Amino acid sequence: MQTYVLPAIYAVIVILALPLLAGCVLIAERQFRAYLQGRGNSEAVKPGLWEPITEVTKLLMAEDVRPSGTNPLVFWAAPVVSLLVVLLAFSVMPIGPAFHLADPNIGLFFVFGIGSLAVHGVVLGGWASNAQNSMTSALGAAAQLIVYGAVTILGVLSALLLSSSLSLKEIAQAQLERGQWFIFYVPVGFAAYFLGSLRITTLTSLDSASPGNESDMAFISAYRGFRRCLYLLAGYINVILVACIATTVFLGGWLRPLAGYRDRFPGTSVELLDVLPAMVMMGAGIYFFWRARRLTVNIRRTGGFLVAGLCVVAAALLLGVLFTSEGFMQGVHGAFWFVLKACAYIYFVFWFRFEFLPAHRDMLSRLEWRMLIPVALVNLITAAVAILTSQDTGWPMRLTTLLATAATLGVAWWLFKNPPDELAALKAGGE
Amino acid sequence: MLNTLFFYFLSAIAVGSAILMVTRRNIAHAAIFLVTALLATAGIFLQLQSEFLFIVQVFLYAGGIMVLFIFVIMLLNLEPAARLAKFNRSQVIAATLALVLGAQILYAVFVGRSSLRLPALQANISPQNTEAVGDALFHQFIVPFEIVSVLLLVSLIGAAVMAKRRA
Numbered sequence: 001m002q003t004y005v006l007p008a009i010y011a012v013i014v015i016l017a018l019p020l021l022a023g024c025v026l027i028a029e030r031q032f033r034a035y036l037q038g039r040g041n042s043e044a045v046k047p048g049l050w051e052p053i054t055e056v057t058k059l060l061m062a063e064d065v066r067p068s069g070t071n072p073l074v075f076w077a078a079p080v081v082s083l084l085v086v087l088l089a090f091s092v093m094p095i096g097p098a099f100h101l102a103d104p105n106i107g108l109f110f111v112f113g114i115g116s117l118a119v120h121g122v123v124l125g126g127w128a129s130n131a132q133n134s135m136t137s138a139l140g141a142a143a144q145l146i147v148y149g150a151v152t153i154l155g156v157l158s159a160l161l162l163s164s165s166l167s168l169k170e171i172a173q174a175q176l177e178r179g180q181w182f183i184f185y186v187p188v189g190f191a192a193y194f195l196g197s198l199r200i201t202t203l204t205s206l207d208s209a210s211p212g213n214e215s216d217m218a219f220i221s222a223y224r225g226f227r228r229c230l231y232l233l234a235g236y237i238n239v240i241l242v243a244c245i246a247t248t249v250f251l252g253g254w255l256r257p258l259a260g261y262r263d264r265f266p267g268t269s270v271e272l273l274d275v276l277p278a279m280v281m282m283g284a285g286i287y288f289f290w291r292a293r294r295l296t297v298n299i300r301r302t303g304g305f306l307v308a309g310l311c312v313v314a315a316a317l318l319l320g321v322l323f324t325s326e327g328f329m330q331g332v333h334g335a336f337w338f339v340l341k342a343c344a345y346i347y348f349v350f351w352f353r354f355e356f357l358p359a360h361r362d363m364l365s366r367l368e369w370r371m372l373i374p375v376a377l378v379n380l381i382t383a384a385v386a387i388l389t390s391q392d393t394g395w396p397m398r399l400t401t402l403l404a405t406a407a408t409l410g411v412a413w414w415l416f417k418n419p420p421d422e423l424a425a426l427k428a429g430g431e
Numbered sequence: 432m433l434n435t436l437f438f439y440f441l442s443a444i445a446v447g448s449a450i451l452m453v454t455r456r457n458i459a460h461a462a463i464f465l466v467t468a469l470l471a472t473a474g475i476f477l478q479l480q481s482e483f484l485f486i487v488q489v490f491l492y493a494g495g496i497m498v499l500f501i502f503v504i505m506l507l508n509l510e511p512a513a514r515l516a517k518f519n520r521s522q523v524i525a526a527t528l529a530l531v532l533g534a535q536i537l538y539a540v541f542v543g544r545s546s547l548r549l550p551a552l553q554a555n556i557s558p559q560n561t562e563a564v565g566d567a568l569f570h571q572f573i574v575p576f577e578i579v580s581v582l583l584l585v586s587l588i589g590a591a592v593m594a595k596r597r598a
Binding site: 071074104105106109110112113114116117119120123124127135139142146166 | 459460463466482483485486487489490493494495497498501502505506561
């Protein structure tokens with residue numbers, strides 16, 4: 001019985017924490033988009049920290065309507081399936097060496113297998129709404145989910161060749177043993193994962209009353225109130241999930257930068273680089289303090305000082321755990337690096353989305369089938385050849401994977417220069 | 432105790448949704464019950480500590496094949512089909528068939544009843560069953576594996592050719 005207790009507590013923590021984190025992602029998205037588009041954030045809510053609360057309250061106040069002629073059970077189950085899938089996938093995610101619910105030897109396969117059920121949430125939601133627009137939109141969204149899911153998996157497979165294990169803990173550990181994060185060995189695989197994950201985390205803005213018929217999220221237009229909240233929550237948690245996968249598989253998981261470098265302070269057991277987290281938080285605190293001093297709106301300045309103070313407290317705590325037991329220190333610092341990397345990944349996802357991708361669905365499908373899948377497949381083959389060559393000849397893996405990446409990029413360039421000739425097909429009267 | 436409880440829970444869901452799947456008149460509901468039955472079966476695999484089989488069941492059947500089913504079902508207009516009677520009236524034939532099949536199964540179980548006492552599960556089957564499956568597929572069963580992959584490729588190309596608009 002004892003073995004169930006600790007995982008159960010972890011599970012409750014994860015389920016309680018994820019919606020809060022999703023709210024943080026929402027704030028970050030809003031603020032960052034406002035900044036990139038050169039405008040102020042919403043005027044209605046100040047400071048922006050209240051935004052998720054007001055938005056969700058507004059959504060929950062809406063009347064819960066079910067369209068006529070729909071099946072209540074399916075209509076009820078579809079958003080629950082969407083949310084359940086992303087929450088389940090978190091059950092194998094190791095956040096730091098000490099904090100994880102379960103570590104089955106199929107870890108990564110589990111995440112993608114459970115993730116493949118997300119299509120049901122989308123399709124059933126569209127079908128249960130009993131409307132043409134919802135149905136067509138759901139089928140389109142499901143098609144995108146499937147094909148871009150394929151690209152992410154092909155990208156991740158090239159990293160799995162290096163780890164030779166599916167367990168997420170062992171994947172992170174393998175990056176310590178190989179000496180480098182896998183992003184440096186298979187950068188093309190990471191690029192494929194990144195571009196694929198951009199599409200499977202398509203979000204809509206919370207505030208649009210009903211998504212337009214061009215929107216990827218039109219299939220939730222029949223959902224109001226709490227059910228809509230569940231769909232949107234699933235979307236935001238999905239962003240966190242893909243960031244966690246990328247962190248674990250490509251960015252070294254909980255390992256700190258230069259994890260192999262193990263010099264110690266003379267006379268102590270404290271490693272030199274273990275003061276880095278405290279220094280990072282301290283630097284962030286000083287930066288926020290400097291920013292907050294120049295703010296004019298009173299409440300924002302207070303908020304800025306508060307954040308700076310929190311950063312300093314966090315820095316002190318991170319410094320303090322250096323003097324506790326080794327395992328506890330590793331756990332806390334591992335979690336720090338993991339969260340830092342995941343945040344950086346989410347930041348890049350938003351940056352990329354707001355900067356480059358207001359593309360139409362057929363353009364994205366073309367990019368997917370003509371570029372991403374062929375390049376990801378070629379990358380898988382070249383990476384396998386590089387790893388085997390390095391094992392057989394004893395050449396350093398850095399060299400062979402570099403050559404493999406160059407070859408893959410060459411193929412990508414050739415594909416880019418010689419796209420399949422659609423015009424000729426048009427003239428011949430094919431389509 | 433807890434294991435037994437889980438086993439009967441999952442089995443009840445699997446059997447119940449299988450029955451519901453056969454008896455539903457609306458084919459979309461039948462598809463949903465089929466997903467439930469497949470997932471419950473996957474849960475039983477997980478309980479037997481075959482994680483790989485569990486996730487393959489979820490990935491391929493519940494996540495892959497069922498999605499295709501649901502796509503097809505929801506894209507076709509099945510309203511007329513839904514209104515038709517699900518079962519036709521040839522009860523005599525059906526009853527005879529059921530009796531014969533049931534007798535066969537009962538006989539088979541009766542003859543092989545000694546083999547129903549399975550040995551107890553080993554505590555730790557194999558820590559790396561993913562690797563074991565890969566090893567078996569690519570060494571021992573490489574030829575069938577390749578034949579199956581060619582078969583799948585042929586069916587893929589065949590589907591693409593058939594779906595293409597004729598000039």
